Amino acid sequence: MINLRIPGPTPLPPEVLAALGTQMISHRSSEYRELHAEVAAGVGQFFQTKNDVFLFTSSGTGAMEAAVVNTLSPGDKALGISIGTFGDRFMDVVKAHGIDLTVLTFPMGNAADPVKVADAYAKMPDCKAILITHNETSTAIANDLVAITQAVRVHGNPLFLVDAVSSMGNVDIPVDTLGLDVVFTSSQKAWMTPPGLAMVSVSPKAWEAYKTAQCRRYYFDFGHMKKYHQKHETPETPAVAALFALRAALRVMLGKGVAETFLYYRELADYTRKRLTDAGFQLFGDQSHASNTVTACLLPAGASDEDFRGILKKQYGVVVSGGMGDMKGKIFRVAHMGWVSREDIDQAVGAMEKVRDDKGTVR
Numbered sequence: 001m002i003n004l005r006i007p008g009p010t011p012l013p014p015e016v017l018a019a020l021g022t023q024m025i026s027h028r029s030s031e032y033r034e035l036h037a038e039v040a041a042g043v044g045q046f047f048q049t050k051n052d053v054f055l056f057t058s059s060g061t062g063a064m065e066a067a068v069v070n071t072l073s074p075g076d077k078a079l080g081i082s083i084g085t086f087g088d089r090f091m092d093v094v095k096a097h098g099i100d101l102t103v104l105t106f107p108m109g110n111a112a113d114p115v116k117v118a119d120a121y122a123k124m125p126d127c128k129a130i131l132i133t134h135n136e137t138s139t140a141i142a143n144d145l146v147a148i149t150q151a152v153r154v155h156g157n158p159l160f161l162v163d164a165v166s167s168m169g170n171v172d173i174p175v176d177t178l179g180l181d182v183v184f185t186s187s188q189k190a191w192m193t194p195p196g197l198a199m200v201s202v203s204p205k206a207w208e209a210y211k212t213a214q215c216r217r218y219y220f221d222f223g224h225m226k227k228y229h230q231k232h233e234t235p236e237t238p239a240v241a242a243l244f245a246l247r248a249a250l251r252v253m254l255g256k257g258v259a260e261t262f263l264y265y266r267e268l269a270d271y272t273r274k275r276l277t278d279a280g281f282q283l284f285g286d287q288s289h290a291s292n293t294v295t296a297c298l299l300p301a302g303a304s305d306e307d308f309r310g311i312l313k314k315q316y317g318v319v320v321s322g323g324m325g326d327m328k329g330k331i332f333r334v335a336h337m338g339w340v341s342r343e344d345i346d347q348a349v350g351a352m353e354k355v356r357d358d359k360g361t362v363r
């Protein structure tokens with residue numbers, strides 16, 4: 001048995017595996033419209049929003065691009081916040097579209113400082129948007145969206161474009177209460193669903209920005225999407241199988257309850273961190289901003305990334321992720337999002353202790 005503890009794709013529960021065996025249907029049929037409506041409404045409950053939540057057949061990066069091209073024009077000023085590799089990717093997407101981007105970077109392992117974000121924004125009178133990653137999967141650090149939005153709004157009212165790819169669904173991010181304008185996530189993370197769907201919410205303020213946004217777009221055009229979404233369809237052929245899977249996953253998640261789901265992952269994150277520290281592993285990064293869906297640890301002293309993760313997989317069936325960017329070869333990351341129990345964490349940590357103490361090499 002493989003214990004897949006990477007931050008996506010995450011394991012699929014039996015209900016979802018069963019749903020993947022469903023025969024195809026026409027995507028222009030009443031059955032499809034029922035499927036689409038149920039999925040969009042279910043996802044919206046976890047986003048805690050009244051906004052439309054679009055279902056794009058895409059990975060998370062497509063939604064990242066959609067957030068940018070539907071709200072901004074080349075030459076617009078924007079402030080981008082990066083605390084790691086996925087923040088950097090968001091910035092690359094913005095730059096690719098000719099936005100006049102100011103980037104505020106925080107060292108890996110840190111969250112963005114709300115005061116510094118607000119100060120940087122205050123110095124940019126024409127800044128249209130702030131782009132930020134909620135849960136930086138590369139370092140297992142989460143930004144404090146409550147503190148950041150509050151600090152910024154003392155100075156003005158920019159659009160907030162938020163990457164919640166690896167947190168939405170498992171973590172409490174009340175989109176409407178926080179006034180977040182475009183928020184996106186993808187199916188292979190918290191949602192216990194195969195890769196293939198990106199879910200994107202669009203606020204009334206984002207729709208205002210859409211009216212004047214000049215970035216080139218076709219597939220990811222929100223207006224194009226909305227025309228079909230209103231009748232519970234998509235303009236192009238959707239990933240029907242992924243929708244079957246997401247519907248099954250949502251039924252499981254909603255069966256547990258939205259608040260109960262958030263609590264489950266908060267407690268599981270605490271449990272994981274405690275198990276790891278009790279076992280003698282050193283957690284990486286500012287633990288006051290530790291992610292509730294993934295945990296990063298320093299590699300044990302003297303262990304190479306290849307050996308540690310290689311033996312873990314080969315001998316114990318535990319698959320964890322390595323570091324990314326500057327953290328490559330320095331940390332490993334254990335995911336606790338989606339379909340995961342305390343027993344999965346116990347087995348993973350137990351195996352890690354054995355691998356560390358055996359000090360073997362991959363054979």
Ligand SMILES: Cc1ncc(COP(=O)(O)O)c(C=O)c1O
Nearest residue numbers: 059060061086135137165166186
């Ligand atoms: C925070 C974050 N943003 C964006 C992405 C990119 O998502 P995708 O691989 O679905 O394009 C990831 C993927 O791990 C992520 O964790």
